[in-house]
Amino acid sequence: xASGPYNYSYIFKYIIIGDMGVGKSCLLHQFTEKKFxxxxxxxxxxxxxxxxxxxxxxxxxxxxxxxxxxxxFRAVTRSYYRGAAGALMVYDITRRSTYNHLSSWxxxxxxxxxxxxxxxxxxxxxDLDGQRDxxxxxxxxxxxxxxxxxxxxxxxxxxNVEDVFIETAKKIYQNIxxxxxxxxxxxxxxxxxPSASGGSGDRKPTGNQSSQQSGGKGxx
Amino acid sequence: xxxxxxxxxxxxxxxxxxAMIQAAEKEYKKKNEEGSLTDQDRFSYAWHLIKSRYKDDIxxxxxxxxxxxxxxxxxxxxxxxxxxxxxxxxxYSEAEQCINRVLHMEPNNSQAKDLKKLVSGKIQQDNLIAAxxxxxxxxxxxxxxxxxxxxxxxxxxxxxxx
Ligand SMILES: Nc1nc2c(ncn2[C@@H]2O[C@H](COP(=O)(O)OP(=O)(O)OP(=O)(O)O)[C@@H](O)[C@H]2O)c(=O)[nH]1
Ligand SMILES: [Mg+2]
Numbered sequence: 055x056a057s058g059p060y061n062y063s064y065i066f067k068y069i070i071i072g073d074m075g076v077g078k079s080c081l082l083h084q085f086t087e088k089k090f091x092x093x094x095x096x097x098x099x100x101x102x103x104x105x106x107x108x109x110x111x112x113x114x115x116x117x118x119x120x121x122x123x124x125x126x127f128r129a130v131t132r133s134y135y136r137g138a139a140g141a142l143m144v145y146d147i148t149r150r151s152t153y154n155h156l157s158s159w160x161x162x163x164x165x166x167x168x169x170x171x172x173x174x175x176x177x178x179x180x181d182l183d184g185q186r187d188x189x190x191x192x193x194x195x196x197x198x199x200x201x202x203x204x205x206x207x208x209x210x211x212x213x214n215v216e217d218v219f220i221e222t223a224k225k226i227y228q229n230i231x232x233x234x235x236x237x238x239x240x241x242x243x244x245x246x247x248p249s250a251s252g253g254s255g256d257r258k259p260t261g262n263q264s265s266q267q268s269g270g271k272g273x274x
Numbered sequence: 275x276x277x278x279x280x281x282x283x284x285x286x287x288x289x290x291x292x293a294m295i296q297a298a299e300k301e302y303k304k305k306n307e308e309g310s311l312t313d314q315d316r317f318s319y320a321w322h323l324i325k326s327r328y329k330d331d332i333x334x335x336x337x338x339x340x341x342x343x344x345x346x347x348x349x350x351x352x353x354x355x356x357x358x359x360x361x362x363x364x365x366y367s368e369a370e371q372c373i374n375r376v377l378h379m380e381p382n383n384s385q386a387k388d389l390k391k392l393v394s395g396k397i398q399q400d401n402l403i404a405a406x407x408x409x410x411x412x413x414x415x416x417x418x419x420x421x422x423x424x425x426x427x428x429x430x431x432x433x434x435x436x
Binding site for chain 2: 079098102103117126133191
């Protein structure tokens with residue numbers, strides 16, 4: 055816990071949304087553990103995972119909330135959208151119905167997050183190209199029309215999985231650099247790292263940029 | 275991967291605002307008066323209560339979730355949230371029983387494994403405290419390193435650990 059300085063500069067909060075069975079949890083586990091879980095059970099409410107990534111020389115901790123797609127969790131999972139810096143919206147390229155539901159997921163994402171939230175559309179199960187039910191071009195057009203980033207990926211082979219998580223972080227980081235994200239505001243889904251002064255685990259960013267300089271007062 | 279303290283913050287310390295609980299309660303009461311209450315409504319209300327920071331809410335949530343659990347379907351979900359609720363009330367052996375039942379149904383469920391890890395950590399800690407042995411504030415870490423210091427009395431130990 056308080057052992058040693060924090061080895062990251064920012065925390066970004068992500069949510070993963072989309073119909074049940076599209077592979078949200080498999081994407082999370084592939085990203086955090088580099089493992090494919092073939093018999094992944096339906097998520098109960100939400101599952102939490104983390105990983106530290108590097109963007110433009112900055113270490114960033116991603117805190118990821120993987121939500122359950124089953125209809126009866128919809129009311130429950132809505133409470134996790136608030137304060138997400140990134141939203142990964144997933145459909146299954148072999149099941150058209152999961153693609154058709156995207157507009158409803160997008161409405162939730164737009165209504166329940168903030169205007170700067172980066173939304174990344176993912177067509178998962180790209181390894182099952184033979185069973186494809188949604189073309190790349192069609193989804194790409196949908197993404198462009200709605201201002202979303204887009205890639206097809208496979209949680210099974212790992213193809214493009216790193217990219218979707220890291221591209222999202224890059225875009226969020228760019229928004230910060232461009233001054234579009236107020237680091238002191240609540241609910242942006244972005245936090246400066248907790249000040250590395252040891253002591254209590256209070257992680258409220260106290261406001262000034264100086265707290266992110268590394269190599270400050272070393273604890274230990 | 276997330277360590278225990280981070281997991282605990284995310285899974286257990288993830289309280290929802292009072293306003294949301296009140297809204298859920300209003301909805302629940304309305305449906306109840308209309309006589310149109312479904313299991314989905316019960317589940318949703320119980321979930322809100324269990325995610326509260328207040329023990330009275332959590333207890334109420336347990337009683338509703340517990341009734342649902344006896345009805346047979348969707349046991350796994352109810353048991354998971356019951357385990358979470360008991361954990362928040364610091365009733366770790368009840369929490370363990372519930373989470374074990376989930377793991378019995380789905381041995382590879384990563385969410386259940388995460389919660390089990392937290393429950394086991396607490397039970398281990400309580401056992402150490404009961405034995406009157408405690409090492410510093412970071413009890414579990416200290417235990418791992420093996421630098422246990424003996425401080426007399428379970429009461430002192432309990433105070434330190436809370
Ligand atoms: N072939 C293939 N199968 C996949 C892929 N990703 C996931 N699956 C399978 O799809 C099924 C559902 O995956 P999950 O990750 O549990 O789906 P989910 O979106 O988390 O579902 P909910 O938790 O119910 O919302 C599992 O049986 C996976 O093995 C993929 O990229 N390729
Ligand atoms: Mg899932």
